[in-house]
Amino acid sequence: MVNRLRMNDMWIAPNLAKDKHCFLGAKGGVSKGIYAELNVNTKSDDDVANLNANLDIAAGKLGLSKENMVLLNQGVSDVAVYVEAPSRDEIFADGLVCDKKGIILCIRTADCAPILFEDRVHNVVGAAHAGWRGAFKGIIENVIALMIEKGARLENIKAAVGPCIAQKSYEVDKGFYEQFEQKNPKFIKYFAAAEREEHYLFDLKKFCEERLKECGIKDIMVSAADTYELENDYFSFRRFTHLGIVQKPKCFATEISMITL
Secondary structure (H helix, E strand, O other), X not given: OEEOOOEOOEEOOOOOOHHHEEEEOOOOOOOOHHHOOOOOOOXXXXXXXXXXXXXXXXXXXXXXXXXXXXXXXXXXXXXXXXXXXXXXEEEEOOEEEXXXXXXXXXXXXXXXXXXXXXXXXXXXXXXXXXXXXXXXXXXXXXXXXXHHHOOOOHHHOEEEEOOEXXXXXXXXXXXXXXXXXXXXXXXXXXXXXXXXXXXXXXXHHHHHHXXXXXXXXXXXXXXXXXXXXXXXXXXXXXXXHHOOOOOOOOOOOOEEEEEOO
């Protein structure tokens, strides 16, 4: 189900515990210039004091502090890890699972899909950084499998796909298309023809949603927000690239999505 609810500077998925998660956007922080406002990309050249202030602002949405956060050193992998303590940029992974209170699982994005999971019956939460590569490799499936390993029950897991790039804004080339077609011919349903010859529009939201469904999750919400299009509300790596803002690797702003027990 797609949901259009926005609450000021954040999106709250109606199917997840309201005070225990949020998908934040670009507003409400202290960073300036190309990082304005709520940038949390600790790999960027943003001022360290501003980054720390933004992380505290973000954690405060859940009534906690930045010292409670698990901030992954994210890439494009299918690696999901179980965590028991906060950490900052120490763990190389793209998925998280936790069953301890007081820890905030964090995913940072700027067009990729942040996905938050919860089983409040068995007190297990999870989070995934689902860019196309991670989703293609299986990060969604791996987070769910790890949640179940740690005590969650599939029938109790709820999931929400946060703001990310929409199909109309996500043009890809033939090589991209062919990777999906070769892995599973049925995957071509996630592509529509673009105006340029041998280019396509990829539906990352639907791809993630259907990976969740195929894993057996029935309670799913998907944000309707397009991070590329909503330039006043969200950071977008693709938009920044098109505008010439990204001058070197990692130097762009990202938003944050969080969940805790």
